[in-house]
Amino acid sequence: MTGHETASVIFGLDPLWLSTGILVVTYAVLLSEKIHRTVVALTGAGMVILSGLVSQERAIAGIDFNTIALLTGMMMIVAVIRATGFFEFIAIWSAKKVKADPRGVLIALSLVTAVFSAFLDNLTTVLLVVPIALLLAEKLEVSPYPFLLSQILASNIGGTATLIGDPPNILIGSATGLSFMDFLTHMGPVVVVVLVASIAVFHLIWGKSLVADDKHKARIMGFREADSITDMTLLVQSLIVLAGVIAGFIIGEHYHIRPGTTAMTGAAVLLLVVGVTDSMAGQAKRLNEVFSEVEWGALFFFMGLFVVVGGVEHAGLLEILGAKLMAATQNDPLATTMATLWLSALVSAAVDNIPFVATMIPLVESMETAIGGPAALEPVWWALALGACFGGNGSLIGAAANVMVAGLGERAGYPITFGRFLALGLPMMLGSMVIATGYMYLRHFM
Amino acid sequence: MDCKTVMGPVPVPLYADEPAGSAIDFMAEKRTGLVPVTDRDGTFVGLLSGDRMMHFLIPRAITMMRGRKRASYLQESAEEVQARLDALRTKTIADLIDPDVKVAREDTPLIDAMMLISDKQFVVPVLDADDKLVGAISFFTLLHYLKDEQAKADAGGQA
Numbered sequence: 001m002t003g004h005e006t007a008s009v010i011f012g013l014d015p016l017w018l019s020t021g022i023l024v025v026t027y028a029v030l031l032s033e034k035i036h037r038t039v040v041a042l043t044g045a046g047m048v049i050l051s052g053l054v055s056q057e058r059a060i061a062g063i064d065f066n067t068i069a070l071l072t073g074m075m076m077i078v079a080v081i082r083a084t085g086f087f088e089f090i091a092i093w094s095a096k097k098v099k100a101d102p103r104g105v106l107i108a109l110s111l112v113t114a115v116f117s118a119f120l121d122n123l124t125t126v127l128l129v130v131p132i133a134l135l136l137a138e139k140l141e142v143s144p145y146p147f148l149l150s151q152i153l154a155s156n157i158g159g160t161a162t163l164i165g166d167p168p169n170i171l172i173g174s175a176t177g178l179s180f181m182d183f184l185t186h187m188g189p190v191v192v193v194v195l196v197a198s199i200a201v202f203h204l205i206w207g208k209s210l211v212a213d214d215k216h217k218a219r220i221m222g223f224r225e226a227d228s229i230t231d232m233t234l235l236v237q238s239l240i241v242l243a244g245v246i247a248g249f250i251i252g253e254h255y256h257i258r259p260g261t262t263a264m265t266g267a268a269v270l271l272l273v274v275g276v277t278d279s280m281a282g283q284a285k286r287l288n289e290v291f292s293e294v295e296w297g298a299l300f301f302f303m304g305l306f307v308v309v310g311g312v313e314h315a316g317l318l319e320i321l322g323a324k325l326m327a328a329t330q331n332d333p334l335a336t337t338m339a340t341l342w343l344s345a346l347v348s349a350a351v352d353n354i355p356f357v358a359t360m361i362p363l364v365e366s367m368e369t370a371i372g373g374p375a376a377l378e379p380v381w382w383a384l385a386l387g388a389c390f391g392g393n394g395s396l397i398g399a400a401a402n403v404m405v406a407g408l409g410e411r412a413g414y415p416i417t418f419g420r421f422l423a424l425g426l427p428m429m430l431g432s433m434v435i436a437t438g439y440m441y442l443r444h445f446m
Numbered sequence: 447m448d449c450k451t452v453m454g455p456v457p458v459p460l461y462a463d464e465p466a467g468s469a470i471d472f473m474a475e476k477r478t479g480l481v482p483v484t485d486r487d488g489t490f491v492g493l494l495s496g497d498r499m500m501h502f503l504i505p506r507a508i509t510m511m512r513g514r515k516r517a518s519y520l521q522e523s524a525e526e527v528q529a530r531l532d533a534l535r536t537k538t539i540a541d542l543i544d545p546d547v548k549v550a551r552e553d554t555p556l557i558d559a560m561m562l563i564s565d566k567q568f569v570v571p572v573l574d575a576d577d578k579l580v581g582a583i584s585f586f587t588l589l590h591y592l593k594d595e596q597a598k599a600d601a602g603g604q605a
Contacts (some may be wrong), residue, residue: 088511092519127512135507135520219526227519412506 008052019315022047038297041304048311062310063303066174066260073263078124079293084235085228087128092225100220102142102210110150114158118165122155122401130408139219146206148409155401160389161191168357168388175361180249190439194432241270305358313362322366334445337379344387345433349394357388379444386436394429396421450552452591453572453581459484462491467535483543490579492543559583
C-alpha cells in the first residue's frame with residue numbers, strides 16, 4: 001500500500017489494484033479497436049472519479065491544459081492555412097522543381113512531408129500531401145505504393161524533430177518544461193540523419209521501378225501550381241501568424257510563456273486579423289468552419305487519458321514501476337536511457353504511442369531522485385521521445401498518421417495491408433533506432 | 447396524404463449487373479441525370495445519378511482533398527478525361543450507384559418525402575413491402591399531383 005490512498009474508494013478496494021485494473025482495461029479496449037478511443041478514455045476517466053480514486057477537482061487539475069491548448073491552437077491555425085491551398089502549392093512546386101522525375105518527386109514529397117510534420121501536426125500533413133502524391137503518381141502512371149509508404153515514414157520521422165511535431169513530444173515538453181529549442185537541438189540532428197538514411201533506402205528500393213516517359217512528366221510540368229492558391233491575402237496573413245507562433249515558441253520560454261498560450265493566442269490573433277473586415281455573421285461562419293476542423297475527439301481523448309493516468313499515478317503504481325525499472329538498470333543513467341529508448345520504440349510500434357507516453361511520463365518523473373537528479377534524467381526524456389516517435393513507424397497501427405494514410409490509400413484503390421507495411425516499416429524503424437542509440441550514446445554519455 | 451397517393455411512375459430501371467457503359471449510353475441518349483437501378487427481380491438497389499458519375503470522372507485523388515472546391519491548377523486534356531470515362535465503362539452499374547439513397551414506402555407520409563427532397567435528394571424512390579420499386583416522388587411529381595387535384599376541385603365546383 002502506498003501513501004497516496006484516498007479515503008473513499010468504492011467498496012473499500014485497494015486503490016493500487018483498482019486504478020491498475022482501470023488502466024489495464026482501458027488499454028485492452030483501446031487495443032481491441034472495437035470502441036472509439038475517445039469513448040474508451042472518457043469512460044475510464046469516469047470510472048476513476050466515480051470509484052473515488054480521485055476527486056473531480058483533482059482529476060481536472062490533472063489534465064494538462066497546456067497540451068490541450070497547444071493542440072487546439074495549432075489545429076485552428078492549420079484549419080485556416082489549409083483552406084488557402086498552400087500545401088498543394090508546395091507539393092506541386094516541389095514536384096516541378098525535380099522536373100517531374102518520379103524518383104525526384106518521391107524524395108521531394110518525403111522532404112515536404114517531413115518538414116511540414118515537424119511544424120504542424122502529422123495527421124494534417126499527410127491528409128493534405130498524400131492526395132497530391134496519389135495524383136502525381138496517377139499522372140506519371142507509376143505505382144502509388146512507394147509514395148504512400150514513404151509518406152508514412154517521413155511524417156513520423158519529421159514529426160520527431162520538434163516540440164509540436166508529434167503528440168508524444170507535446171506531452172513530454174509540457175510535462176518537463178523542455179522548450180521548443182531544446183527539442184529542435186536535441187532531436188533535430190538525429191532526425192536529419194534518419195531522414196537522409198531513409199531517403200537513401202527509398203531510392204535503393206524503388207529507384208529502378210519509378211520511371212516515367214516525357215509525355216507523362218509533361219502532364220505534371222503543365223500543372224499551374226499558382227492556381228492552387230485560393231486566397232493570397234489569407235495565405236500571407238496565415239503564414240505571418242504561423243511564423244509568429246513558431247517565434248513565440250522559441251522566445252516564449254525566456255518569459256515563462258507556455259507553448260499552449262502561444263498557440264491559442266496565435267489562433268485568436270489569426271481569426272482576428274482575417275475576420276476584422278467581415279460582418280458579424282461572416283466572422284461567426286468562419287469561426288464555425290475553423291471549429292469544425294478541430295479534432296475534438298482527439299482533445300477529449302487526451303483529457304480522458306490524463307485522468308486515467310492520474311488515477312494510477314495518485315495510487316502510486318507508476319512510482320513502483322519506476323523503482324522496478326531503476327532496480328533493473330541499477331540506477332545507471334546509460335542503461336536506463338537505452339532501456340527507455342528501446343522499450344518506447346517497441347511498445348509504440350505495437351500500440352498507440354499517445355497513451356503509452358502519457359503513462360510513462362509520471363513513471364519517468366518518479367525516477368528523478370534515484371537516477372541522480374534532473375540533469376541525469378534528461379537523456380531519459382529524449383529517449384522516451386525518440387523511441388515513441390520513431391517507434392510509430394514499426395507497424396501500420398503504430399501512429400495515427402499511418403492509419404490515416406492507409407485509409408486514404410484504400411479509398412483510392414491501393415490498400416496497404418498490415419504485413420506489407422510491416423515488411424518495410426519494421427526494418428526501417430529498427431534502423432532508425434540503431435541510429436538513435438548511437439546518437440544518444442555520443443550525445444549524452446561520451 | 448401518403449407517398450402512394452402522390453408518386454409518379456418510374457422510368458425503365460437499369461439493372462445493377464449491367465455494364466456501366468450501357469448506363470452511360472442510356473443517360474446520354476435520354477439526357478437524364480437520374481436513373482433508378484434494380485436487381486433482375488425488381489428489388490431496388492440504388493440510384494445512378496449524373497453528379498455521382500461526375501464524381502468518378504474527377505481524378506480520385508482530387509475527391510479526397512477535404513474541403514477543396516477547385517483544382518484549376520490541374521491542366522487536363524480531353525484525352526485524360528476520356529480515359530477515365532472509358533475506364534468507367536468497364537465497371538458494372540452496381541459499382542457506381544449511390545447505395546445510401548433514402549427511400550420512402552407507399553404508406554410513408556408525403557411530408558417525410560418532401561423533407562428528403564429538400565435535403566438535396568431530388569428524387570425519392572417509393573418501394574413496396576418487398577422492396578420492389580413501385581414509383582418515385584420529385585418536386586415535379588408533387589406539382590403535377592397538386593395541379594391535378596386543383597383541376598378536380600375546380601371541376602367539382604363547376605358541377
